[in-house]
Amino acid sequence: MVGGMQIRTPACGPGRPGRPRSAAADTAILAATREALVELGWSKLTLGDVATRAGVAKTTLYRRWAGKNELVVDAVAELFGELELPDRGSLAADIEGVVLQFAAILARPEAKSGLMAAVAESTRDDALRERIRASIVDPQKDLVLEGRARAQARGELPAETDPAEAARTVDLIFDVVAGAVVHRTLVSAEPADEEWVRGFTRVLLQGLSPASAAPGPSDSPGTSDHSPGPSGD
Amino acid sequence: MVGGMQIRTPACGPGRPGRPRSAAADTAILAATREALVELGWSKLTLGDVATRAGVAKTTLYRRWAGKNELVVDAVAELFGELELPDRGSLAADIEGVVLQFAAILARPEAKSGLMAAVAESTRDDALRERIRASIVDPQKDLVLEGRARAQARGELPAETDPAEAARTVDLIFDVVAGAVVHRTLVSAEPADEEWVRGFTRVLLQGLSPASAAPGPSDSPGTSDHSPGPSGD
Amino acid sequence: MVGGMQIRTPACGPGRPGRPRSAAADTAILAATREALVELGWSKLTLGDVATRAGVAKTTLYRRWAGKNELVVDAVAELFGELELPDRGSLAADIEGVVLQFAAILARPEAKSGLMAAVAESTRDDALRERIRASIVDPQKDLVLEGRARAQARGELPAETDPAEAARTVDLIFDVVAGAVVHRTLVSAEPADEEWVRGFTRVLLQGLSPASAAPGPSDSPGTSDHSPGPSGD
Amino acid sequence: MVGGMQIRTPACGPGRPGRPRSAAADTAILAATREALVELGWSKLTLGDVATRAGVAKTTLYRRWAGKNELVVDAVAELFGELELPDRGSLAADIEGVVLQFAAILARPEAKSGLMAAVAESTRDDALRERIRASIVDPQKDLVLEGRARAQARGELPAETDPAEAARTVDLIFDVVAGAVVHRTLVSAEPADEEWVRGFTRVLLQGLSPASAAPGPSDSPGTSDHSPGPSGD
DNA sequence: GCTTAACCGAGACGGTACGTCAAGTCTTGTT
DNA sequence: AACAAGACTTGACGTACCGTCTCGGTTAAGC
Known part of the structure; x- marks a missing residue:
């Protein structure tokens, strides 16, 4: 699934003695975490509540994750695992496609609440930042x-x-x-919809300077003379 | 200072009876908040601790701010109040200058810890988002x-x-x-230094496409849409 | 009330700053403790439950007592505070009277459950033993x-x-x-009723040896140390 | 050994199918229980810890004892099994001898901690009281x-x-x-040494009243005229 | 200079969540 | 079938902070 999820992999070999960990518990816990994120948001999410939702004891949760941060990162990482890069025929179209996918995931409340809070926490927790990088950032890269x-x-x-x-x-x-989509979604709190993504892709590929103002994909080519282009600062 | 700081302006007129609020308290509280952010980070910052650091009673704090979120936003907003836009002679130089300033502020731990956490909270709190916008985002815009x-x-x-x-x-x-600098600083956890800012500004102004890969922003390319150029990923 | 009850007497002077402690809380908590002792016994008594019964927050309880042991000692001590020694005219009658009172208190389930458990704990806790001594034993002595x-x-x-x-x-x-009454009540689990107390008082005053088997305590035997008499087992 | 130890005697016959219970386990568990009682006392003794000390799985422990109470009673009962009544030639000497033995056992920390706690629990658990009676009290009687x-x-x-x-x-x-020795040892927390036992035996045999004030075993006989005798209340 | 209203410190209050721990059960594979 | 190992549910533990409240004691402005 995510990798490195367990707080410490207890010699996961199959011949290990003792009762094995319930695989269903992991699934239920991560789903419950996302559900709680949607309903309560990061700051009001409690591990006790997640455990109850998952039909699992609190101790089971603490046995597998070190804390709220790690749990939420894993729960959110599963969302971003859906990202793909279908071939749409051109660089611009590919970018637009994947950015729209990314924006769609980021529009979900569990992603919004969870991801940014985890990033905020990661500024003081190197292990957490590494976990975010490994399970969320690197796959995107x-x-x-x-x-x-x-x-x-x-x-x-x-x-x-x-x-x-x-x-x-x-x-x-x-x-x-990633920064532009996140900022658009969270700080500006505006949807990163198709129109915005088109504009963004045009800037990304061609820049702001009028010198590089080639017709954007939504413009009708050849009319670029009187289109003002992506003006800005 | 920030505006709208008080939880409810208690008829702020000067002829108001009673003992006026201590102006020094505000300053001390916001400074103590930043200090606590540096030492503890968002999640371990407590209002009681801030009050102690500021030499102030907890009730004084609650009398002026609605909670941790609002307090931290105001404390961080003061940092971003330092941003200026000196005239450096060209658009590219102006951009590089202000982006470097922004990056320098965001490199400070109190900004990192506080800002992103507040943004994360704002995904579920419209008033908080409005406060962030008014006191931090709009001045930047x-x-x-x-x-x-x-x-x-x-x-x-x-x-x-x-x-x-x-x-x-x-x-x-x-x-x-803003998104690029924030992502660079917080997610990638790499410094947004001069070299990075130069590269970013070039992409911003000229884009990734080889078509726009002219050396200067005043250059007029258009010679070839597909000729390879120096930029691009 | 009991003395030394508070976990640390916080400078109980009247001019002390801050909100004063609720006096009603102490009463309610100790009564709730006895009630819980009756219903649940020592081992199933929980401080959370006591707090709920008393209509008080768990933290209030922990603010005043160091733990279950100390709380129960104070709750039980109030029971033994009722002991008196009315003048019944003779030593034997006085003894019988006070022993019956002691037995009556010890017959109450809150005393049975609480006292012995506290004594058991005190074998490993000098402070607790001292508390028991000061608030329960010494007044009896x-x-x-x-x-x-x-x-x-x-x-x-x-x-x-x-x-x-x-x-x-x-x-x-x-x-x-005290030992005989406690042992009769708790170990033998038989009532220390009037008949038993009469027999016990007789043994206490006259002993088992037939030599002392005169009808009244003012009798002057001494005739023979070893002649068999009516009493004894 | 103690009798009724097993939680349910599983058809102890020799021709019983399956692996037989390890006889060494019982010994190891009871010894480990006493060891843990000495180190930790009743309240901090845990069955998991006992199992570890005994080199035994927790399930093995639960298979044989219903819980902490029963286990500790059996562990302590073995201590009191050492009591004997050697013939010392007189009633007084016999009493002094056995009381000293009893006091010596009760002076051991595993007996102190364990016995009184079990007695306290037995006030709310008839089966436990019966177990204590059968394995500890009745042999003494x-x-x-x-x-x-x-x-x-x-x-x-x-x-x-x-x-x-x-x-x-x-x-x-x-x-x-028994009550006097227990009270002396646990509540008064003073040693029931030879001197105390002599005094106790004298009171037991002769009583408090001056009428019955025969010379005690430590007194020089014949001087009883001016010795005040065992005065007291 | 005397009210008067609002401020301030200290700290107790009822709560909630924390992360840990022990009890006792259950599920493995091994003896 | 008993065993060692260990994951499981349950629920109490004691701590920390929350945000509110109640005190006694300060300030100023305005009469």
């Missing part, structure tokens, strides 16, 4: 890598020459894409 | 507006024709800039 | 002293000459009297 | 009976005429003796 490879195969992007520079750029792209 | 006006005066950007479209674009830019 | 003084005034007992020896004897008497 | 028979054979005590009255007297003696 893999999509960026896949999209770049696809665009390079299509000839839309050049093959990178300097691997270190390439890695830096991927990180940059990822921060811009 | 004003900087974007100011920068755009300055760039238009310099001729770097065209004057907008459609005010609604212009507003949408400002919002988009703001989400991209 | 004072009755023994008073009874002896009264008997000496009546001429039934000679005035003591060696104070140390006198103190040892008082301790011995007390252990015999 | 048998010693009283034996001592009386011996004293009667010596002529120190008359033969009883009314069997019911005789039984009542034995019970009384037993409550007085």
Whole structure:
């Protein structure tokens, strides 16, 4: 599922003595966590309540997760596991597609409440940040890598020459894409809908400068002369 | 200072009878809040501890703020009040300057811990989101507006024709800039230093597409949509 | 009330700042403790339940008592505070009277459950033993002293000459009297009723040996140390 | 050993199917129980800890005893099994001897902690009281009976005429003796040493009244005229 | 200079959730 | 069938903070 979920993997081998852990409990607990996130939000979510919802004892919960943070990260990570990168034929379309998927997940209240709170906590908890990275961030970054490879195969992007520079750029792209969607959704509290995603993709690919104002995908090509372009600051 | 800070302005007129509130208390409380944020982080910050640090009774604190969320927002808002937009001569330089300032503030632990947690809470509290917007977000957005006006005066950007479209674009830019810095700082947990800011500004102004890969923002490419260029991921 | 009840007497002076403790809470808590002892016994008594019964928060309870042991000792001590030593005209009658009172208190289930458990705990807790001594044992021992003084005034007992020896004897008497009643009530689980108390008093005053088997305590035997008599087992 | 120890005797016949119970386990468990009583006392003794000390699974423990109470009673009963009544030549000497033995056992921490707690629990648990009676109390009472028979054979005590009255007297003696030692040891927390036992035996045999003030075993006989005797209340 | 109303500190109050622990049961695989 | 191991449910533990309240004692402004 997520990996590294257990507070400490107790020698998970099958020949281990004693009663094995209930596999159904994990599923029920994570589902209950998401349900509680929707109803109560992060700050009012309590582990006792999650345990009750999951039909599980509180101790079972503490046996498997170190605390609220770790539990919520795992619960939210399952949401982001749904992200895919279907081939839509062009870099712009691929970006729009995956950004819309990301935005759709982030629009769900359990993701909103849980993810940002976990990130906030991770500023003071290196292990938590690593957990978030491993179970949520890195899989997303893999999509960026896949999209770049696809665009390079299509000839839309050049093959990178300097691997270190390439890695830096991927990180940059990822921060811009994910950050913009998150900020739009959480801080501005406006939907990252198709129209916004089109505008965002245009800026991402072509930038703000009028010099680079090629017609966006929603414009009718050839009329770019009198379209003002993505003006801004 | 921040505005709307008090939980309910108790008929703030100067001729009001009774002992006036201690102005020093506000200052001490907000400073103590930031101090506690640095030492403890959001989740372990308690109002009782803040009151003790500020040399103030807990009731004094509750008399002025509705709760932890509101208090922290006000404490963090003072940090962002330092943001300015000095004229550095070009749009790119202005952007780099303000983004670096923003990144410097966000690098401080009290901002990291406090801001994201407050944003997470605001997903379930409209009043809190409005407070964040009024005291933190809108002043920042004003900087974007100011920068755009300055760039238009310099001729770097065209004057907008459609005010609604212009507003949408400002919002988009703001989400991209703020979101990228926040994501870089908090999620990727890497410093948004000068090198990163340069790369980010280039992407923001010119985009990823090789089409826009001209060396300067005033350059007029358009020669080839598919010729490989230096930028891109 | 009992003395030393509070976990730490918080400078009980009247001019002390802050909200004063509710005096009614103490009364309600101790009554609730006895009620719970009757219904549940020591081992199933929980502080949370006592708090609920008393209409008081659990924290209020912990603020005033260090734990279950101390609380129960104070609750039981109030029962033994009822003991008196009315003058019934003779040493034997005085003894019978006070022993019957003691037995009546010890017959109550809250005393049975609570006292012995507290004593058992006190074998590993010096502070608890001291508390028991101060609030339960010493007041009872004072009755023994008073009874002896009264008997000496009546001429039934000679005035003591060696104070140390006198103190040892008082301790011995007390252990015999209290121990016998406790053992009868708790271990043998038989009522210490009037008949038993008469028999016990006779043994206490005259002993088992036939030599002392004269009808009244003022009788002067001494004829033979070893001649068999009517009493004895 | 103790009798009725098993929670349910599982058809103890030798031809019984399945793996037989480990005989060593019982010994190890009871010894571990006493060890834990010494180290932790009753209230902090846990069955899991006992199982660990005994090198036995918790389930093995529950298979044989119903709970903590029963286990501790059996563990303590083994201590009191050591009691004997050697013939010391006189009733007084016999009493002193057995009381000293009893006091020595009761001075051991595992007896102190365990016995009184079990007695306290037995006030609300008839089966437990019966178990205590059968395995601890009745064997002790048998010693009283034996001592009386011996004293009667010596002529120190008359033969009883009314069997019911005789039984009542034995019970009384037993409550007085055991109760006094227990109270001395646990409540007064003073050692029931030889000196105390001499004083106690004198009171038991001769009573408090000066009329019956024969010289005690530690007194020099013949000087009883000016010795005040066992004064007290 | 005397009210008077609102402030302030201290701290007890009824609650809620925490994270831990023990009791006692159940499920494995092994002896 | 008893055993060791250990996961399970249940529920109490004692702690920490919550947000409210009740005190006694300060300040100022305004009469």
